[in-house]
Amino acid sequence: MSSLDSLHLDTPEALHDAFGHYGVFSLEDIRRAAQRTGIAQAVQFSNTEIFTHPVSRRAYDRLPEHLVRPRGFQSPTLISPEVFGRLYELGMPSSALMTEGTIM
Numbered sequence: 001m002s003s004l005d006s007l008h009l010d011t012p013e014a015l016h017d018a019f020g021h022y023g024v025f026s027l028e029d030i031r032r033a034a035q036r037t038g039i040a041q042a043v044q045f046s047n048t049e050i051f052t053h054p055v056s057r058r059a060y061d062r063l064p065e066h067l068v069r070p071r072g073f074q075s076p077t078l079i080s081p082e083v084f085g086r087l088y089e090l091g092m093p094s095s096a097l098m099t100e101g102t103i104m
Contacts, residue, residue, distance in 0.1 A: 001088060002045035004076045015042045043076060051091030059090055 008015060012030035019042050020027070034040035063069065069083045079087075 001051065001084075001091065002048040005044040005046050007076070008042040008044075009039055010042075011038065012040050015040055018042070049092070053091055053093060055087055055090045060087070 008018070010018075012027060012034045016025075016027040016030055025033075030040045060069075063083065063086055067080070067083050067086060069079060070077050
């Protein structure tokens with residue numbers, strides 16, 4: 001789980017110039033991703049926590065219906081605090097979030 005800090009849309013060359021020092025993607029990787037439009041996207045995250053128990057798609061789909069959430073998430077997606085709490089509880093069961101004395 002991460003916080004999304006920023007999204008950047010630009011040419012592969014401009015993105016590689018700006019973010020290439022992170023060493024995640026080569027210029028050729030970015031060019032391939034931008035092949036159709038000539039524009040690629042760079043995403044910056046922070047506060048990343050690796051879940052001790054990965055949350056499966058099946059577990060996500062079994063969240064209670066009253067928790068409004070996206071059905072799919074192929075890109076960064078805004079979720080409610082309630083959905084965040086449930087996902088965090090599933091992924092980090094020993095660190096369950098507490099809200100006003102109750103586990104979410």
